[in-house]
Amino acid sequence: MTLPKSVPGNILRGLAWAGVLFLIAPLLVVIPVSFTPERYLSFPSEALSLRHYETLLFDRRWSGGILTSLLIASITTVLSVVIxxxxxxxxxxxxxxRMQLLRLMILAPLIVPSIVHALAFYKSWIDLGWLDTVWGVIVAHTTICVPLxxxxxxxxxxxxxxxxxxxxRSLGARPLTVxxxxxxxxxxxGVVSGGIFAFIxxxxxxxxxxxxTARKVRTxxxxxxxxxxxxxxxAVAAISTVMVAATLAAVxxxxxxxxxxAPQP
Amino acid sequence: MYVFFVLPAALLLFFLYLLPLARILMISATDGQGFVANYGAVLTSAPIHRMVWTTVEICAITTVATLLISYLIAYVLLQVSERTRMWMMLCILVPLWVSVLVRAFAWIAVLNNSGPVNSLLQYTGLTDEPVQLVRNQFGVMLGMVHYMLPFGILPLYAAMKGIDPKLISAARALGARPFTAFRRVFLPLSLPGLYSAFVIVFIFSLGFYVTPAILGGGRIVMIAEYIALLISQGYDWGIAAALATMLLSVVLAVVFIAGRFADWDSVLGGSRR
Known part of the structure; x- marks a missing residue:
């Protein structure tokens, strides 16, 4: 079943390409913006500048945020992969x-809108004294990542x-050994892709x-x-460029x- | 013995997820002046009505547009050569995995008053003044469709891949014209995939926070941002919790009603690969 090489077939293909380019194009626009020498969003007109990449490395708000996020995402990944x-x-x-009900409960975080469980975590974390702590974020993230x-x-x-x-089992191995x-x-x-999902x-x-979180924990x-x-x-364009490049490489x-x-047909 | 394998997840999700969630439902019935006052305020307040209509309108348009474009792209994806498919997949998967913040920011970079789109419009002489493209409903819907498309395309493509192409050939051999074969054979068979794409896109759009908050610029406020604003400014927990409860109920209703017709196996099987 192939699209006929006719006018309607070509129109469909053209429209699909337009849609696909619509998906990727905005992500590529951030790349030139990140090299602007100005302090505001603009395209570099003459000289390129790396100052916004320097900001990522040397400004504590950015470098600290990157390190905090790496820490939280790594521990969350380990916990949610094991659990x-x-x-x-x-x-x-x-x-x-009996397991169906449990499955439904564990998959709930995928269905419940984020704003609803954000309220729920906030209210309960106040009482537990976990607000604005790395531990509090890790627990909340782990409950969201376990279903993935x-x-x-x-x-x-x-x-x-x-x-x-x-x-x-019949040869005598215990469940943990099995x-x-x-x-x-x-x-x-499956475990590895679950871990990647959880980390991202x-x-x-x-x-x-x-x-x-408020002031102490900044991701x-x-x-x-x-x-x-x-x-x-x-600087947002600079971090965006880094993240788009990393994603592009991974994909x-x-x-x-x-x-x-893939098996060759 | 295997019960101990299940226990950590069950305890974690029960005590640190479901119980906190249940407390929010409780708060909606007890906080402030109680159940009647909270839900009454939601039903009668004019600003909340406006916000709900904005949410429903944006969500409906976004969902329909996303599903139409996704169907087209998934259908073409099925037919192109291996090489072309790889390129198209690259363009679909990269946005899927890039942070939602980066994607919303990218639209600001594209659409702001001195961005490339406005420069092009002015250069070609279509306008003299920059056109307002973000911080309005248009910007929000554009950003949302952009965010949702991969979530529409991938389940549809996974479902369409499971349709036996011989059925279409048979219909054609029996004298159906291409469009008739599509409408009477392919389209009905692709409906389960369409339902799963619908459920995913609809529930994501309805509770969407980040993209509307950034691209709406405070002028277009959907329900998720509205709830957040109630908490951060007014500390009105009763009404915020009532709105959250209603949002959750609608989402669950859609999942359980439309989800019955959906083809979850191919969606989950698709994510396995």
Missing amino acids: GTLCAVGMWRIGGR VMITVSAALSGFDHRLEYAA LRRIILPNILP TSWDEIIVILFI LPQTIWSSIMERVDP IIKLTLAKRA
Whole structure:
């Protein structure tokens, strides 16, 4: 089934390309803006300048934000990968109707609008004394990231043969041994992609952060947010360029690997 | 034994997620002057009515536009050569993974009064004055459609890939014209994918905070930002919690009603790859 090489077929293709370019083009516009020598948003007219990249490195608001975000996202990733993987494996083994309710509860953070759980965290974190602490952010982010890991690991488990687990168990292996020696090596891609999801989600998260942190904890998204809201600072273009370049590299690597792994038809 | 595997997640989500959420629902019924006063205020207040209409209007237009464009792109994606598909996928996946803040900022860089679009408009002589493109409803909807498109394209593409192309060939062989074969065979088979794309795009748009807040510039306020403003300025927890509860109810209703027709397997299976 291919589009006919006719006028309507060409129009469809042209429209689709227009849509796809609409997706990528704005992200490329930030690149020249980041090299402007001015203090306001503009395209560099003559000389290029790296001053906004220097800001990222030497201004405490930016460098501190990057380090805080790295710390929070790393710990969140480890916690949610461990908790989410264990849970997915447990639910896969236990199965049955009772697990459906639990699955629904654990997937809730994916459905509930962020603003609603941001309010919820704020109210309860006040009482727990976790407001404006790194720990408070990590806990909140972990509850949001566990379902992401659950989904990717459950998907990987659905392609895994139950009988391998039975065989290991009947030969006397205990559940933790089975998990470590039999299950984990087989579902590793699911665990890794769950971890990547979790890291990116925590790294980019802003809405909960706006509610549960104030001055002591400043993450990168918070610095970006206040820079956009107060005065549009070209340093945002510099960090955006870095993030777009990193994403571009990651997606190219992933697409190349997927192409190599795909069975040739 | 495997119960202990499930326990950490169950306890964490129950005590530190569901209970805090339940407290918000409780607050909407008890805080301030109580249930009737809070929900009454939501139902009768003129500013809240305006805000709800703005939200519904933007959300509806965004969802319809996103689904139309997504369907087109997913359909073409299915038909192009392997090489072209890689390029198109690159353009779809990069925005998907880039931070929502960066994407909203990029639109400010593109659309502001001295940005490339306005420069082009003035250079070509279409306008003399810069045209206001952001900090209004147009900017918000543009930014939202841009954010939602990958979430519409990917589930639709995953679902369309599962449709047997031989069915279309059979319809054509039996004498159906291309458009009839599409309308009577392909379109109905792609509906489950369309439903899952609809659920994802609609619930994201309805509770969207970041993009409307940045591109609306305080002039266009949707429900999520409105709730945040109530908390940060007025400390009106009762009304904020009532709005949050209503937002949550609508989202859950959409998920459970429209979600029944959706094709979740191909969506989740699609994310596996």
